[in-house]
Amino acid sequence: MMENCKLSIRNITKQYKNAGARFAALDGVSVDIEAGEFLSVLGPSGCGKTTLLRIIAGLLSPDEGQILLDGKDITNAPPSERSLGIVFQNYALFENMTVFDNVSYAAKLKAKREKSATVADVKARTAELLGELGIADLAKKYPSALSGGQMQRVAIARTLILNPEIMLFDEPMSALDIATRIQLRAVIKNIQKKFGTTMIYITHDQEEAFAMSDRIMVMEKAKISQIDTPRAIVSYPANEYVKSFVVDNLRAKIESVSAVLEY
Amino acid sequence: MTDLRIKKKRSVAIGFSKFSLMLILAFVVVLPLVRMMTVLQFVDFEDVFYSPHFKSALINSIVYTLASTVISVVVAYLLAICTVRVDIRFKRVFSILLTLPMLIPSISHGTGMIVLFGSNGIVSRLFGLTAVSNIYGAPGIILGSVMYAFPVAYIMLADVLRYEDMAVYEAADILGISRTRAFLKISLPYMKKPLLTAFFSTFSMIVTDYGVPLRIGGQEKTLSSLMYESAIGRSELGQGAVFGLVLLIPALLSFGVDFFSKEKASSSFVRSSGQSHGSRQLSLRILAYIFCGLMVVFSLLPIIAFVLLSIVENYPNRMNLTFENYAFILNGDGLQYLMNSLFIGLITALIGTAIGFVCAYLTSRAKSPASRILHLLSITSMAIPGMVLGISYLTTFAGSALYGTIMILVMVNMAHFLSSPYLMMYNSFGKMNENLEAVGSTLGIGRLRMLGRIFLPQSFPTLAEMFSYLFVNSMMTISAVAFLATSDTRPISLMIKELERSPKVGRIAVVSLLILAVNILIKIIVERVKSLAARKRLEQ
Numbered sequence: 091m092m093e094n095c096k097l098s099i100r101n102i103t104k105q106y107k108n109a110g111a112r113f114a115a116l117d118g119v120s121v122d123i124e125a126g127e128f129l130s131v132l133g134p135s136g137c138g139k140t141t142l143l144r145i146i147a148g149l150l151s152p153d154e155g156q157i158l159l160d161g162k163d164i165t166n167a168p169p170s171e172r173s174l175g176i177v178f179q180n181y182a183l184f185e186n187m188t189v190f191d192n193v194s195y196a197a198k199l200k201a202k203r204e205k206s207a208t209v210a211d212v213k214a215r216t217a218e219l220l221g222e223l224g225i226a227d228l229a230k231k232y233p234s235a236l237s238g239g240q241m242q243r244v245a246i247a248r249t250l251i252l253n254p255e256i257m258l259f260d261e262p263m264s265a266l267d268i269a270t271r272i273q274l275r276a277v278i279k280n281i282q283k284k285f286g287t288t289m290i291y292i293t294h295d296q297e298e299a300f301a302m303s304d305r306i307m308v309m310e311k312a313k314i315s316q317i318d319t320p321r322a323i324v325s326y327p328a329n330e331y332v333k334s335f336v337v338d339n340l341r342a343k344i345e346s347v348s349a350v351l352e353y
Numbered sequence: 354m355t356d357l358r359i360k361k362k363r364s365v366a367i368g369f370s371k372f373s374l375m376l377i378l379a380f381v382v383v384l385p386l387v388r389m390m391t392v393l394q395f396v397d398f399e400d401v402f403y404s405p406h407f408k409s410a411l412i413n414s415i416v417y418t419l420a421s422t423v424i425s426v427v428v429a430y431l432l433a434i435c436t437v438r439v440d441i442r443f444k445r446v447f448s449i450l451l452t453l454p455m456l457i458p459s460i461s462h463g464t465g466m467i468v469l470f471g472s473n474g475i476v477s478r479l480f481g482l483t484a485v486s487n488i489y490g491a492p493g494i495i496l497g498s499v500m501y502a503f504p505v506a507y508i509m510l511a512d513v514l515r516y517e518d519m520a521v522y523e524a525a526d527i528l529g530i531s532r533t534r535a536f537l538k539i540s541l542p543y544m545k546k547p548l549l550t551a552f553f554s555t556f557s558m559i560v561t562d563y564g565v566p567l568r569i570g571g572q573e574k575t576l577s578s579l580m581y582e583s584a585i586g587r588s589e590l591g592q593g594a595v596f597g598l599v600l601l602i603p604a605l606l607s608f609g610v611d612f613f614s615k616e617k618a619s620s621s622f623v624r625s626s627g628q629s630h631g632s633r634q635l636s637l638r639i640l641a642y643i644f645c646g647l648m649v650v651f652s653l654l655p656i657i658a659f660v661l662l663s664i665v666e667n668y669p670n671r672m673n674l675t676f677e678n679y680a681f682i683l684n685g686d687g688l689q690y691l692m693n694s695l696f697i698g699l700i701t702a703l704i705g706t707a708i709g710f711v712c713a714y715l716t717s718r719a720k721s722p723a724s725r726i727l728h729l730l731s732i733t734s735m736a737i738p739g740m741v742l743g744i745s746y747l748t749t750f751a752g753s754a755l756y757g758t759i760m761i762l763v764m765v766n767m768a769h770f771l772s773s774p775y776l777m778m779y780n781s782f783g784k785m786n787e788n789l790e791a792v793g794s795t796l797g798i799g800r801l802r803m804l805g806r807i808f809l810p811q812s813f814p815t816l817a818e819m820f821s822y823l824f825v826n827s828m829m830t831i832s833a834v835a836f837l838a839t840s841d842t843r844p845i846s847l848m849i850k851e852l853e854r855s856p857k858v859g860r861i862a863v864v865s866l867l868i869l870a871v872n873i874l875i876k877i878i879v880e881r882v883k884s885l886a887a888r889k890r891l892e893q
């Protein structure tokens with residue numbers, strides 16, 4: 091185990107039934123994630139990325155294996171006691187609440203339950219967060235009036251209000267246009283820096299993974315193919331698959347772009 | 354290990370709710386049906402099936418229902434095309450006016466046809482056709498059935514058309530495929546399943562209705578009118594149950610078709626993104642105006658006739674203006690019956706909406722093997738005609754403390770009408786974001802709290818819709834309640850049957866208009882409440 095390990099995923103296995111036959115969605119997946127690290131998960135559709143994320147979040151239980159948070163076994167702990175937040179591609183905002191209430195609701199409940207803060211504290215903290223994410227002027231709007239990028243900012247603020255130590259993202263930008271993506275990248279990286287949050291980030295976009303990550307985890311069919319820094323993956327792809335899925339894809343992109351830029 | 358215990362407690366609570374709801378549904382739907390089957394063992398089936406009555410009624414039922422169904426569905430489809438696919442003005446007004454006949458009991462439409470097209474009918478007199486006009490029998494049954502059935506089919510088909518992906522047509526346009534070809538090759542195949550569903554559900558609705566054929570059939574009997582006569586007229590429950598069994602067949606068939614076509618249809622088509630205004634071709638628009646206009650006139654005829662009849666002393670002999678008909682109804686038992694209906698409608702709507710909501714939540718957002726069973730139980734009642742339900746309840750509860758109470762009417766209405774509002778909510782839950790529970794549990798918002806603070810408020814428009822459906826149907830139904838109502842608990846829709854003995858049709862007109870008025874009022878209130886809720890969110 092590494093020295094500064096925040097989250098340790100050990101030998102996780104998960105099987106599903108499909109048309110009567112069992113198959114593995116995750117097959118002995120192990121990874122240690124450092125505190126404050128940004129880890130991207132890259133892999134083709136159906137390789138088990140979302141399943142892994144849901145198991146980390148406690149929304150699914152694994153068939154086998156353990157999850158340790160700061161060395162403590164949380165494999166069976168409920169999601170709300172894992173100090174993590176999750177952000178989805180389709181936002182999953184509370185449509186019937188204003189932006190402000192979306193963000194503050196969970197914190198209000200928690201403050202009431204634990205008598206840890208006053209309503210005024212929660213409100214102040216919410217306003218502060220909205221400001222940090224650049225959506226202060228949207229506080230009174232309902233989600234149906236927002237753009238995709240704005241909704242994703244609200245979703246991020248909603249998880250941040252509980253000060254999670256880990257944030258999970260499941261393709262948070264797949265539904266957004268490129269300009270918005272690049273803005274949001276900066277927002278997310280800023281949060282990571284400012285709060286020291288550990289981030290696990292699923293994406294389909296190789297370039298995004300390379301731009302944002304400390305390390306990238308490449309998956310293929312329920313297994314990890316390689317975990318390494320972006321530079322190491324490009325220089326030393328672990329096998330043919332990683333080379334073609336990550337490196338070649340990236341090359342193709344660079345070539346097509348530079349061809350246009352150079353006329 | 355406290356964490357696991359919490360998890361367990363939660364799933365126990367959900368399992369328990371599912372189990373209780375299954376018990377309730379089994380009690381109000383399955384048990385009576387089973388009980389009815391046991392009555393059948395005392396019936397001489399041959400006696401019933403080989404009687405000449407039965408054979409002619411069977412043929413009549415099939416022929417008349419088939420004719421009414423084909424007309425209703427074709428008219429409904431054309432109207433749906435006119436109001437969805439052709440660029441005409443007043444679309445909303447047209448749709449509202451076209452669906453008004455749905456808000457009057459079928460039994461009123463029998464009377465409606467008589468006062469319009471009978472030998473002394475308003476229309477017959479207007480065109481000097483009094484001598485040749487014979488509305489009793491086939492023409493009356495078919496016209497009257499079309500009257501209340503086509504709006505139902507229209508709503509179904511217009512809904513499907515509205516959700517069809519218009520991008521296909523745009524693509525066809527760009528490829529230079531003509532509109533006629535696009536209609537034949539794209540629209541019709543797309544509509545095959547919805548048309549089939551509409552056909553079967555309209556068929557089963559018409560074939561199980563006794564209101565129209567009993568009133569206007571004359572010598573022509575149908576299975577439903579025979580069933581009414583034997584079970585209610587002569588109290589021969591066993592014989593009635595046999596007819597009921599036969600009527601169960603088309604209902605089950607329609608249920609099966611609906612069940613299987615829905616399973617597939619939902620996945621293969623996406624909602625259109627852009628709202629299209631429809632064809633702007635002048636000739637099409639003119640045709641659409643003419644057709645919609647004619648059908649609106651047809652829909653409004655009975656209502657206009659009722660208004661006229663209700664305010665004259667005795668059509669057609671004494672045409673002086675009077676409110677005597679209103680006074681008779683509201684001073685006599687009518688007011689009591691109206692109150693009964695309002696009470697039954699309100700309670701049915703409240704309980705039904707609540708049960709439908711909870712059931713839909715448990716089957717769509719707390720999935721488990723038990724959800725399947727609960728889902729099936731919630732929709733089976735759709736397959737049971739009201740009269741069959743009525744006779745089942747009678748055989749099961751006669752003599753019990755429930756019998757003769759308002760509660761048994763509420764129960765039977767619930768059993769009868771629950772499936773549609775349940776499905777409304779089920780579909781609406783299905784459309785809500787699938788990650789909401791995941792968000793709730795990571796943020797530490799409990800299941801119950803999510804239900805109350807997130808799902809319930811978001812379901813508001815659907816809940817209003819469910820409430821209105823249950824209320825309006827309770828207001829109009831005559832099928833099941835005819836077997837169970839007593840003079841104290843009788844709902845106002847059944848008063849029409851009673852009044853048919855009196856020569857004063859004005860009184861029937863008053864009752865029909867009262868029911869229509871209440872239903873319109875409910876619809877308006879529900880729409881207002883819905884748009885207020887929607888506006889609150891948009892204002893910001």
Ligand SMILES: Nc1ncnc2c1ncn2[C@@H]1O[C@H](COP(=O)(O)OP(=O)(O)OP(=O)(O)O)[C@@H](O)[C@H]1O
Pocket residue numbers: 106107108115133134135136137138139140141142
């Ligand atoms: N509840 C379930 N029941 C059965 N099979 C499932 C279930 N959930 C996921 N699977 C299957 O498990 C495999 C992994 O699914 P998962 O959602 O983790 O993939 P993914 O990597 O997130 O894919 P994508 O990139 O498309 O989101 C897939 O083959 C999927 O069909």
Ligand SMILES: [Mg+2]
Pocket residue numbers: 139140141260
């Ligand atoms: Mg996924």
